[in-house]
Amino acid sequence: QSVLTQPPSVSGAPGQRVTISCTGSSSNLGAGYDVYWYQQLPGTAPKLLIYLNNNRPSGVPDRFSASKSGTSASLAITGLQAEDEADYYCQSYDISLSASVFGGGTKLTVL
């Protein structure tokens, strides 16, 4: 199991809103470490989607937003588009492991 827990899959119709959760513990998100989100389109390298919990790099549409509270974080995608179909990963740091950790990933399917 991953240190950060994500749902294996989520789905939504075009135009809808979906959220992806990332649940950690007191040794990572709960310890105040920031969360990062990545989008991995099929057959490609991961791409930074969100940094420092809720910030979008330039070029990332504002349809993507994120938040963090306590030991949990979430990524929200509004106005779903077919091109959003991808795997999404959260990442943070774990003080107990002294290592950066990823969530197991969530496959988003646009119906």
Add this chain to the structure above:
Amino acid sequence: EVQLVESGGGLVQPGGSLRLSCAASGFTFINYNMIWVRQAPGKGLEWVSYISTTSRTIYYADSVKGRFTVSRDNAENSLFLQMNSLRAEDTAVYYCARSRGIVTTGADSWGQGTLVTVSS
């Protein structure tokens, strides 16, 4: 434009060694900490290693500690991962990525990856 290009992957027998390289361009390499991340076939991302700008600070995942060695050559804008005592479970696409800061931060640029297959 930031570019990271990995090379050196391939097929290697269990117990063997391989050295991965990552050529960086489009940014001032010496100013950035770097990381390696891997992804086994059909699986999720796994953080492997981190190296600071001066190579003074280095971290490894427990799964590779004692077998993998990360290094960098700032004069050549290159990052390396020496992998020894390879196991079947090391089979993965290996990505090099530019860290946004210290080891607790994420990565803002990624290479396309290089595939390492450990099999007899």
